[in-house]
Amino acid sequence: MSKADDIFIKNCTEILGNGFSTENEKVRPHWEDGAPAYTIKTFGVVNRYDLSQEFPLLTLRATNWKAAIDEILWIWQKKSNNIHDLNSKIWDSWADENGSIGKAYGYQLGVPYPFKHGVMDQVDNVLWQLKNTPYSRRIMTNIYNFADLAEMGLEPCAYSMTFNVVGDKLNAILNQRSQDTLAANNWNVVQYSALLMMFAQVSGLKAGELIHVISDMHIYDRHIPMIEELMQREKFPAPKVRLNPEVKSFYDFTVEDFIVEEYQHGKPIGKVPVAI
Numbered sequence: 001m002s003k004a005d006d007i008f009i010k011n012c013t014e015i016l017g018n019g020f021s022t023e024n025e026k027v028r029p030h031w032e033d034g035a036p037a038y039t040i041k042t043f044g045v046v047n048r049y050d051l052s053q054e055f056p057l058l059t060l061r062a063t064n065w066k067a068a069i070d071e072i073l074w075i076w077q078k079k080s081n082n083i084h085d086l087n088s089k090i091w092d093s094w095a096d097e098n099g100s101i102g103k104a105y106g107y108q109l110g111v112p113y114p115f116k117h118g119v120m121d122q123v124d125n126v127l128w129q130l131k132n133t134p135y136s137r138r139i140m141t142n143i144y145n146f147a148d149l150a151e152m153g154l155e156p157c158a159y160s161m162t163f164n165v166v167g168d169k170l171n172a173i174l175n176q177r178s179q180d181t182l183a184a185n186n187w188n189v190v191q192y193s194a195l196l197m198m199f200a201q202v203s204g205l206k207a208g209e210l211i212h213v214i215s216d217m218h219i220y221d222r223h224i225p226m227i228e229e230l231m232q233r234e235k236f237p238a239p240k241v242r243l244n245p246e247v248k249s250f251y252d253f254t255v256e257d258f259i260v261e262e263y264q265h266g267k268p269i270g271k272v273p274v275a276i
């Protein structure tokens with residue numbers, strides 16, 4: 001059975017059983033109809049996914065992995081902050097009239113910095129280090145740039161990656177300050193697993209462990225019945241996921257280079273409202 005399902009159910013059991021409710025507290029997010037979007041939350045969750053064993057796709061319901069990978073390529077490869085470069089509508093509520101989400105995500109990853117080995121952005125610095133100094137303990141990115149926070153549509157949630165090489169394996173820690181469990185937990189896990197696989201392949205390494213460190217992991221009030229239904233569902237074995245082995249440069253990957261086979265999953269749970 002897919003380990004991603006077990007971890008998801010364990011996290012949800014902990015949040016619903018022992019979490020703190022923000023009901024009647026002052027909260028920022030709201031629903032489309034203007035009502036405050038309260039949550040039940042747990043602080044400090046650590047989940048480990050071993051990509052050498054299986055790819056962590058949820059099977060309780062389908063994760064739209066194509067749209068998730070399209071978004072991670074939008075941020076890390078296109079380094080774009082404009083929704084016109086994205087093939088889904090998930091960021092529409094946070095974009096301005098020109099389609100920009102401000103100085104967030106892709107914008108930050110495209111900013112050049114003067115490193116000792118040359119002027120380059122954070123993504124190219126990771127790729128450079130994986131190739132030239134794989135045993136460096138400084139292979140990381142951080143897009144939580146305080147200087148630019150006021151100019152972001154939404155402050156980055158998944159904000160830092162730390163890469164680490166062990167033998168022929170590439171491991172990573174994803175730091176995330178805030179996690180919408182239903183809309184984006186498996187979505188984010190799939191994205192950063194895919195990123196780890198791409199970086200490993202172009203660096204001559206195999207994908208190892210993704211360690212997902214989540215500060216505030218929450219379930220929104222209007223998501224609770226959907227989460228409760230998912231927790232009762234049948235689980236299936238994890239699908240087989242591989243990358244087109246021909247791709248040698250990170251900048252050449254497309255969604256079509258991900259091959260997902262035998263993805264068995266439960267039926268959709270209906271429209272998931274997203275708190276704004």
Ligand SMILES: Nc1nc(=O)c2c([nH]1)NC[C@@H]1CN(c3ccc(C(=O)N[C@@H](CCC(=O)O)C(=O)O)cc3)CN21
Pocket residue numbers: 029063064067090091094154180182183184187271272274275276
């Ligand atoms: N409240 C909130 N939750 C989020 O997950 C989130 C934000 N805000 N703001 C910015 C981005 C946008 N992201 C999103 C937004 C929507 C979906 C979403 O609609 N998910 C659907 C599946 C989408 C599909 O299948 O195409 C779902 O059913 O969960 C996912 C990620 C993640 N982020």
Ligand SMILES: O=c1ccn([C@H]2C[C@H](O)[C@@H](COP(=O)(O)O)O2)c(=O)[nH]1
Pocket residue numbers: 028029154155157158178179180181184185188
């Ligand atoms: O990749 C993402 C992006 C966003 N989220 C969620 C987490 C929160 O529910 C909201 C952001 O609200 P804040 O008040 O700024 O924390 O978006 C996510 O889970 N994953």
